[in-house]
Every structure is written in structure tokens, then in C-alpha cells.
Amino acid sequence: MNRLSWFNTVSLTLGFAFLYIPMVILIIFSFNESKLVTVWGGFSAKWYGELLQNESFLQAAWVTLKVAVLSSTLATVLGTMAAYVLVRGGRFLGRTLFSGMIYAPLVMPEVITGLSLLLLFIGIGLDRGVMTIVLAHTTFAMCYVSVVVSSRLITFDRSLEEAALDLGCSQAEAFRLVTLPIIAPAVISGWLLAFTLSLDDLVIASFTAGPSATTLPIKIFSAVRLGVSPEINALSTIMIGIVTVGVVTASLVTKRQMVRQRRDEQNAERS
């Protein structure tokens, strides 16, 4: 192991401190006995217990999960299709315009996206609820998915698809049997990205949510306006935990796969 120079050590410490001190404080205070958020009253896990009793939080969590799963799945399907056409479709009329337009929501202020969706839903008389949040999240998450998937498709060896066609596949079969299994990791990470985006979106959700459906971020935000309660700290800690476990698992799986592949390739070369 190389020893870090003092300069690198300082940069590393500052960087990590900047990133993680707020979260560490939040986690510590979620185990606070006292009801006062800023005063340490001893260790306790009681807020976690109370959280499980809080019907409205659980309700919001369930809505959030439903919305996240539905919208990320829809966004993955649409985003993958868009990416496939844009990368593989050749030079059809308006291709540049389309590829520019699919990325526009990435830079569009969320307030505008939310507002325009709200106007649309009112215009077509769609009652706001789970359905409208799902549609709204699908709209803005699909461009993220299409960015992730198209960057994979660009490096995809086209002759693999041609080989599938050559061996008797129709275009659709070639996609299902060859392209999709190979780009699956990119599609999955696109799904995960869409899922997390939906999970923590506040702005768009607050425009498109109705009284019947409230997501967790909206719930937390409105609760915080009445004062930060230790319950919210506990809830946030759980969310941090879930995200951490997910990210670490995903990276471990990818890493192990890479190591195995490299070992196999070395073995093949030696034999």
C-alpha cells in the first residue's frame, strides 16, 4: 500500500467530511432519547418503534414504493426503446432533433416539468393521485434511462445483431434473444437510477400528487416545516441504510463478475 502524502490526506479528509458530516449527524440524532432534536438526551431506538406506529408515514412509504417501481419500470421500457431507435435507427429524418429532445428534460428545471405536467393533467381532466405521479416520474426518468442505455448500445458490436438475423431471427427476436441479454446490466442500472430518482423526487411529485396520494419526500418536507422531529431522523436513517446496502451490493456484484471474467479469459489464453 502506498502512503498518502499529507496533501492528499488533507484533501481526502476535507472532501469526505464535506460529503458525510451532515448525514452522520442525522444518523446520530436519530438515536437521540430526547424529543428535542438538537439536544442529546442519551441513546435510544424508540423513534424507530414510533415510526412503525405512524400510519401516515407508512402510507406515504407504500405510495412512494409503488410509484417508484411502476414509474421506473415504465421509464426503463420507454427509455430503452428510445435509445435503441436513436442509436440503431440510422439517419432517419429528424434524428438529431429527436436525440436532442430526449435529453432536454435532463436540463429542464424540475419546477417547469412539474408545472407543465400539472397543467396537462388538469387539461385532460385526470384526477391527481398515484397514477399521475407515476406518469410524471416516467416522463423525467426515461431520459436518464435512455442516456445510460444508449451509451451501452454505442459500444455494442453490431455484428452480433447481424449474426442473429443471419441465423434466422426476425428483428424483434434478435433484440429479445441477443441484444437485450447483453445490454441487460445497462438496462438494470437504468432501472435503478430511475427508481432512486423517483424515490427522492420532491418537486415534480408535489405538483402532480393529489390529496389521496402523498409520497414520502412530500411527507417529510411538510413535517419538517412544522419542526424537525426525531422520527424523521429515524426515517431518513432507514432510507440511507437501504440506499447504502443497494449501492454496495450492486458494486460488489459487478466487481465479482469482472474478476471472474478476467480470470476465465486468462485461463482460456493459457490453455
Added chain:
Amino acid sequence: MTIPVFEPWNDPEAKPLIQFQNVTKRFGEFTAIDDLTLGIYEREFFALLGPSGCGKTTMMRMLAGFETPTDGKIYLSGQDIAPVPPNKRLVNMMFQSYALFPHLSIWDNIAFGLKRENKPKHDIEERVQEMLRLTRLEKFARRKPHQISGGQRQRVALARSLAKAPKLLLLDEPLGALDKKLRQDTQFELMDIQEKTGTTFVIVTHDQEEAMTVASRVAVMDNGKLVQVATPDRIYENPNSVYVADFIGDVNIIEGTAKPTGPDQYDITWKEGAEPLNVKSQNSFSDGQTCHLAIRPEKVTISADKPADADNAVQGRVLDIAYLGNISTYHVELPTGAVIKAQTANTRRIARRAFTWEDPVWLSWTATAGVLLAE
């Protein structure tokens, strides 16, 4: 019993399996294939040879169905194939990158095309087994493509493209990724497999040695046109142009003017003050016409003394020697400044080599050794 010679291209009765008829292919402004007409016969091993960008890969992709001709027609067994999509053609292709499906095992890769035909499971298993045996891959059936070596991958690609027993197999630079030794072994393997299966093979390559080794006929291409289509020995011995002579193997090109001296006999004036060369040629030339004498280095004899009865003999001195083990190539500079290459087999050990640098030597060749070409 005489073995019938396989040369359907000389049989006016024979119908070609593939017929290109005035095929032109343009990509925007660029003409990849220029008004090309060609017949390829059943059971042939046909090689398309040319530098990169000459249009050989485009021809193959049109046969596979990935490109459509801008003009003209392509017939397979007498049927126009333009409206047939790639997945419905009785043509399979082996890709340059092999294009093995990385998520499937070797067995599943080979079975891929068969499964698309909805054949009974038992038939598929039997056919895959047969293919594995043919390409000596039985031991690797359960492995994934990244778990085998490059040479094995090449054989998987071949087995996969042969599994559906196509009428025509296209091979796009099939040996490009292999090292030289393995490539040579694989060339013979390919010929063997082609003979066993009786499939028509069309191979695209830029390696002239490979084309000469495997093919029954070679088409030399340049700029979207066929320059010459003939058997390997005719391409080598009787190139129809300086381009072909230069592209295939090593050659000395001597430019001069022709002067007929008898039936098929010419004197070639090639350098001021030098004795004219005595050449026999089937191609006819008029008096004073510019011509090129193409002569292979191995047909030039090198000797210390002037040979008594040579048709052509010139004196020079050894400029350079390329020692290749089995043969040596001598670069001999003539008094006129021209350099002529002569090749001899090293039948004796190198210590006993007769000539060395700066030695005065005589080069000689017969009147029929070279080919006289107009351009």
C-alpha cells in the same frame, strides 16, 4: 480412372449458384461496387481479394442481405434475392469479429440458428453434436465464448454458421485475428471442411497467400471493379495487368517499348544503350507500344558467369540480400540503375553461399519466363 477436374466456370452448360448482374452499389457519392458481373458456382471456394476499401466486404454483405444493390440484380439459384430478408436467405455468414453471443454457451451458440427453425429437439442435438465433432470442439460445449482461446472461437463461429447447412457460406476475413502459424493450419482445416460439407464458400480476404491457398478461384478487386477472376495459378502466372501482378506475390516490372520480331515474339527496348529483351507473349503488341514485362523473382536465375544459351542475360552487382531461411532474395543493381530481384532456394548451408554483397553477377531468364502486359 481419371478424376474429373473441378472447373465449372469453363463449362458453358453449368449454371452459376450466384449470379451478380451489372450490380452497382453506391453509398451517397461513393461508389463501392461499380457495374459488376460475376458468376460463382456450386461447391466452389471463391476468394474475393483486394486492398481495404475495394468493395469486397460490400459484395459479401449484399449476399448476406445487409446491403441492397443500388442497381442490378443478384441471383441465388436463379432467384432474385433482393426482396428476401437476411433471416430468410439460405446463406450464412461467418463474421470477422466472430460475433459469438457472449451470454450463451458454445453449445447454445451453435444451436442458435437451428432453434429458430423450430426443429425437433432431438434433431438439433444431433446436428450440434455433428458440428462439434467436425470442428473438434466436443470438450468445450459447455463453456462460454470468453472461456476459450481465439482459435477455438474461430471454430465455434464456423460451426455456428455451418449448422444450418446453408447453400452458401460467407467468410469475412475469417482468419484475420489468428497468428500466422495457427492461420496456416486453419486454412487447411477450412478447405477440408469445405470439401466434407460440399458447401459453396465465398471468402473475403486481403491476404493474398490465404486466398491462393484455399480458393478454387480468386477474384482480384480494385475500386469496386473486378480486375481479374481466375484460378490461383493463372492469377500468379498470367496476371492480366500490372496491378494484379504487383498485388499477388513479388514481381519485377520492367517498362519498355515492344517491337514484334516474329509470331508472338517481341524485342523490348527498355533502357537506352541496353540490349533489348527477348520475350514471347500471347498478348499482342504493336510496334513501339509501351509495355510492361512482369517477371517473378524465382524465375530469374543468378550466376557468376554469363550463361551461354540464355534468352536474356544482364549483368549487375548484388545490392542487398534478404535471407528468409528457405529462400534468399538478391537485389541486383544493373549499370542502368534499375534493381532486379532474383530468388534462389537455399539448398546449401548459408556459409557456402555463392554470392555476397557487391559481387558482380549475371541474371538470366527465358523468353517465356515473364508476362508482357499493356498496363
